[in-house]
Amino acid sequence: MNPVDLKYSKEHxxxxxxxNIVTFGITDHAQESLGDVVFxxxxxxxxxxxxxxSYGTVESVKAVSDIIASVSGKVVEVNTQVMDSxxxxxxxxxxxxxxxKVEADDLTALDSMMSAGEYETFLAQEEH
Numbered sequence: 001m002n003p004v005d006l007k008y009s010k011e012h013x014x015x016x017x018x019x020n021i022v023t024f025g026i027t028d029h030a031q032e033s034l035g036d037v038v039f040x041x042x043x044x045x046x047x048x049x050x051x052x053x054s055y056g057t058v059e060s061v062k063a064v065s066d067i068i069a070s071v072s073g074k075v076v077e078v079n080t081q082v083m084d085s086x087x088x089x090x091x092x093x094x095x096x097x098x099x100x101k102v103e104a105d106d107l108t109a110l111d112s113m114m115s116a117g118e119y120e121t122f123l124a125q126e127e128h
Contacts, residue, residue, distance in 0.1 A: 055067060073103045
C-alpha cells in the first residue's frame with residue numbers, strides 16, 4: 001500500500017511535501033521492479049535540480065534507471081545513508097530509503113502528480 005500523504009509520478013517516484021521542502025524517493029513498485037539495488041548516485045548538497053530532469057541514478061542487478069526531479073529547486077539534504085547502503089531502497093523506500101530533500105522554487109509542478117489512489121489505479125492499468 002502506498003502512503004496517502006505522498007504524491008506519485010508515472011516514473012514510480014514519490015514526493016513528500018513539508019512546507020516548501022520536498023523529499024524525493026522511489027516507490028515500493030519501483031524497487032520491486034528494479035530488484036536488488038546495488039548503487040545510488042545522487043547530487044551534492046547545494047546542487048540545483050530541475051523538474052522533469054534526471055538528478056541521479058539507481059542501479060540494480062537488472063538495470064540502471066534515471067531518477068527524475070518532481071520540482072525544481074536547491075538540494076538541501078542528501079541521504080548519504082542510502083548511498084552507503086543502497087539496499088535501504090528495497091527494504092524501506094518510504095522511510096529510511098528517501099533520496100534527497102529539495103527547497104522547491106515552485107510547488108505547482110506537484111499538481112500534475114497523482115494521489116495514492118490515482119497511483120494505485122495507474123499501477124493496475126499498467127499491469128494489463
